[in-house]
Amino acid sequence: MTKTLTIIDGYGFLFRAYYVLPGLSTTSGLPIGGVYGFINMLLKYLTGYLVIAFDTGKKNFRHEIYHGYKANRQKPPEDLIPQFAILREAVSAFNLNCEEVIGYEADDVIATLAKTHSKYDDLKITVITADKDLFQLIDEKISVFDPMKNKYITEEDVIAKFGVGPDKLLDLLALTGDASDNIPGVLGIGVKTAAKLLTEFGSLENILENAHQIKQNKCREAILAYKEWALLSKQLVSLATTVEIEGDLEKYRIKAPDIQKLTNFLKKYEFKSLIPRVQKLFSHEIQIHNEKNIVEYSNENLLVFLDRCKSEGKMALYLHEESKTLSIAYSENNLFCIEQDNIEPSLKLLSPILISKEVLKIVYNTKDLRKFLPEIDVVDDVMIMSYSIDTGKHDHKLETIIKYNLDIEVTESSAQALILLHNKLKQKLLSQRLFTIYERCERRLERVLADIEKQGILVDAEVLKELSEDFSKKITLLEKEIYELAGEEFNIGSPKQLSHILFDKLSLDKGKKAKSGIYSTNVEVLEELAADGQKIANKVLSWRHFSKLKNTYTDALIGQINSSTKRIHTNYSMVATATGRLSSNNPNLQNIPIRSEEGNAIRKAFIAPEGYKIIAADYSQIELRLIAHIANVLAFKNAFAEGKDIHAITAKQIFGMEEKNLSESLRRKAKSINFGIIYGISPFGLAKQLGITKNEAAEFIDHYFSCYPEIKVYMEEMKLYAKSHGYVKTLFGRYCFIQNVNSKIAHLRQFAERAAINFPLQGTAADVIKKAMVRLFDRLKTGKIILQVHDELIVETAEAHVFDVAKLMQEVMENVINVPLKIEVKVGNSWGSMEKITNLI
Structure with missing residues (x-):
């Protein structure tokens, strides 16, 4: 479990809090606004480890370097002193640790504490400050949180503001100087110019060494004239990270105050x-971590506890998988x-409150819990709440959600943690x-998915068995042909043995080596060899194709058929x-x-019961319609409005x-271009595809952007x-978080950039079909949704209701959002043999 060390810039935050509440005072006229604001902030961070850094108010080593340091600083306001x-x-009353060291500023103490403790792998460090000088510290282990803006200052924020990342901020500040601290910098060099220079030359020292190469006259002359000021300024803005501070991490563990x-x-x-907030906070610390206030089990005690849940209007439930214990809480x-x-x-006693619309049930993973407590209603699910907030940012296991939001460990009192999490x-949901x-x-979709999973889809096991036997025969024949071409028998599924046969024995053209050290036999390599006329490569590709169909689909699906319902009941992760x-x-x-x-042929095994039909409704070109x-x-937009073929239009343009x-071949190429480019495909990728x-x-892509310049801009x-x-x-x-978008590793950054282009489209398409599922579920009275696959919804209904259900699906799915969407509706006896319904309008 990751721990957190919070380091607070004491006087820095006091100053800012003072200006928020400058006139607040006691009845005797004693000013208290800054302290009140400080304590308000402090109450949010009283978990894990915490230390407050103070200035001593005396001169420090920077004054010895430069006598003019902070010479123009005004005295603090009289009512702040x-x-x-x-x-x-206040710090003493809260029983907190503080650090100050003569000869150094609070910034140096903070930097030393942060850097010293960043060596711990299981420790997250958060610096609470709005001071730009401390943004230098931001890295993978050290975060900076601005309490006034109520946000973490990320590397992207630093780049957006200064044009460089935290690693170059020191050099930028040395160039620009800081008027508030009377740090000179280089006269005439502002943030934009400094960032440009650092981007070009990499560091202050390189700029000074290569000043004669700077093209802009004024800039070059300024650098040459004020070289010594720049080096001096760098000394002044550098943070000391080796200040002598006694004690280790345990010194800063938060201890309950008197x-x-x-x-x-x-x-x-x-x-x-x-007062009540503080008393509740520290009462919570005792209950959660020590006494837990667990009520002993009996039916009488359970009824009393449930009555209290009713009066509170909420109840958290958590089923512990290992111990199979159900914990319930109405407060932390x-x-x-x-x-x-x-x-x-106990279920009979629980039933009335589970179905009660007057009591909110707070749970983790409602859909799974519903299998155990099917009656549960009026639910808030912290797993889904977390996903709605942090889509793509981290996984949504309970431990992870708690770590990101509460910084406490999951114990048997997890129902209490659910209350706090909720x-x-x-x-967060409201503020964001x-x-x-x-x-x-998301919340309403959970019940829809639970119903789909319960309903399942009927499967003809005999069709799968026949296919499996057919695939086995083809695999056996292919193996015989491969052995003949190789001149010996070997394990075709072994990359090492296949590589030996292809490249050592048969001496075919080698590709690149895989991480294992052997020459790669992946799909790309085999396709290239097959294109060059190597029969064995083509046979291996076919062998892999049929082996996957048999092992991954036909054989596996047969084993997944429920013996009672004769249906397959898939599970959906939200x-x-x-x-x-x-x-x-x-x-x-x-x-x-x-x-x-x-x-x-595999899809034909998914069938409708006798007297029923399967209807499949699939969004047509939804991502192209969304980007339009x-x-x-x-x-x-014009093409879609007029019902024209968008791929034919692109083919005409390209x-x-x-x-x-x-x-049809050219239309397929145009389709590949349309979809490939909006997914951020590279010239290499498009070349391979076409x-x-x-x-x-590359010429196709350039021409495409000249025809549709709005897409390039997007x-x-x-x-x-x-x-940013x-x-x-x-x-x-919905927020879709993008990992590695500012990575220095090219392939990671390029992948992230493609995700940034694609996620708004895929994410909106996902939201659209989810909303459609919820609305269809509420209105569908003569059928059941049995499957959702990407942009397709599949419904099972009686033959007599096919047209009405198809009409309803069209109405619901095409009107989720104010964008002209179209669906293609098909009907059939199986998922693999369907015909279009064309007379719905």
């Missing part, structure tokens, strides 16, 4: 509104545990304007993707091949081919937005 002593008194002493302090300075200070043997007889996450995403989409899309597992029904003949709307691509003369040269692909805007914010948004406001 007495608050310095009150702040020290409640009476603390209360007396708060009364003395008339902080009356803080009270817990009721029902051991495994007592759960069954409070925190609800505040994500409550609608959670409330109207929190697994970075874009908001659902994922299917046990088994994964979203990756059954669709374009191959064999894949379609988001990027305002006029040519696309290849100069009229639609009446357009071959079987053309890289130069030809792509660049999304990359810049992701780099760390995320992009869907049309519905």
Whole structure:
């Protein structure tokens, strides 16, 4: 479990808090606004380890270097001066540690504490400050939080403000100087110029050494004239990281204060509104971490506890997987545990409150819990709340959510943790304007998915068995042919043995070596060899194809058929993707091949019961329609409005081919270009996809952007937005966090940039189909949703209701969002044999 060390810039924050509440004073006229603001902030960080850094108020080593250091600093306001002593008194009353060292500033103490403790792998360090000088510290282990803006200052924020990252901020400040501290810098050099120079030369020393190469005359002359000032300024803005500070990390562990002493302090300075908050806070610390206040089990005690839940209007429930214990809480200070043997007889007592609409149930993973408590209603799910806030930022295991939001360990009092989590996450949903995403989409979707999983889809096991036997015969025949071409038998599934046969024995052209040290036999290598006429490579590709169909699909699916229902009941994860899309597992029904003949044959095993039909409604070109709307691509918007073939239009633009003369092959290429480019495909990737040269692909991409310039603008805007914010948004406001978008490693950064382009489209498409599922579920009375696959919804209904259900699906799915969406509706006896319904309008 990661621990947190919080380092607070004591006087720095006091100054800022003072200017928020400058006129606040006691009845006797003693000013207290700054201290009040400080304590308000402090109450948010009283977990883990904490230390407050202070200035001594005396001269430090910088004054010895430069006598003019801070010479123009004005004295603090008169009504702030007495608050310095009150702040020290507050720190003592809260039983907190502080550090100050003569000869150094608080910034140096903070830098030393942060750097010294960053060596601990399991320790997260947060510096609470708004001081730009301390932004130099930001790295993977050290975060800076600005309490006035209520946000973490990320590397992207530093780049957005200064034009360079934290690692170059020291050199930038040396060039620009700082008027507030009377640090000279280089006269005439501002932030933009400094950032430009550092981008070009890399460091202050390189700039000074190569000053004669600077093209701009004024800039070059300034650097040459003020070289010594720049070096002096760097000394002044450098943070000392080796200040002698006694004690180790344990010294800063937060310890419970003397409640009476603390209360007396708060009364003395008339902080009356803080007294109940402080008492509750430290009462919570005792209950959660020590006594837990667990009520002993009995039916009578359970009824009393449930009555209290009713009066509180909320109840957290957590089922512990290992111990099979159900814990219940109505506050962070009270817990009721029902051991495994007592759960069954307790359900009758729990039932009325589980179905009550007057009591909010707070849980983790409602969908799984519903299998155990199917009656549960009126639920807030912290797993889904967390995903709605931090899509793609981290996983959403309970331990992770607690670590990111509470910084306490998961114990048997997890129901109590759910109460605390719920409070925190609800505040985030509201403050980040994500409550609608959670409330109207994700929260309601859970019940829809639970119903889909329960319903399942009927499967004809005999069809799968026949396919499996057919695949086995083809695999056996291919093995025989491969052995003949190789001149010996070997394990075709072994990359090492296959590599030996292809490159050592048969001496085929070698590709690149894999990490294992052997020559790669991946798909790309085999496809190149097959294209060169190597029969054995083509046979191995076919062998792999049929082996995967048999092992991953036909054989595996047979084992997944429920013996009672004769259906396959997949499981949907709501929190697994970075874009908001659902994922299917046990088994994964979203990756059954669709374009191959064999894949379609597998789909034919998914059937409708006698007297029923399967209806599949699939969004047509949804991501192209969305980019037309988001990027305002006029040519696309006009084409969609007029019902024209968008791929034929692109073929005309790129290849100069009229639609009446357009071959299916060229249309497929245009389709690849349309979808490939909006996914950020490279010339290399497009060349490979179309079987053309890289130069030809680059020309296609350039021509495409000249035809649709709005798409290029959109792509660049999304990359810049992701780099400065760390995320992009869907049309519905969902945050999709982008990892590595500012990475110095090219392939990681390029992948992230492609994600920044694609996520708003994929994420919006995900939101659209989720909202459609919720609305369809509410209105569908004569059928059941049995499957969701990417942009497709599949419903099972009686034959007599096919037209009405198809009409309803069209109405619901095409009207989720104010974008002209279209769906293609098909009906059939199986998922693999369907016909279009064309008369719905």
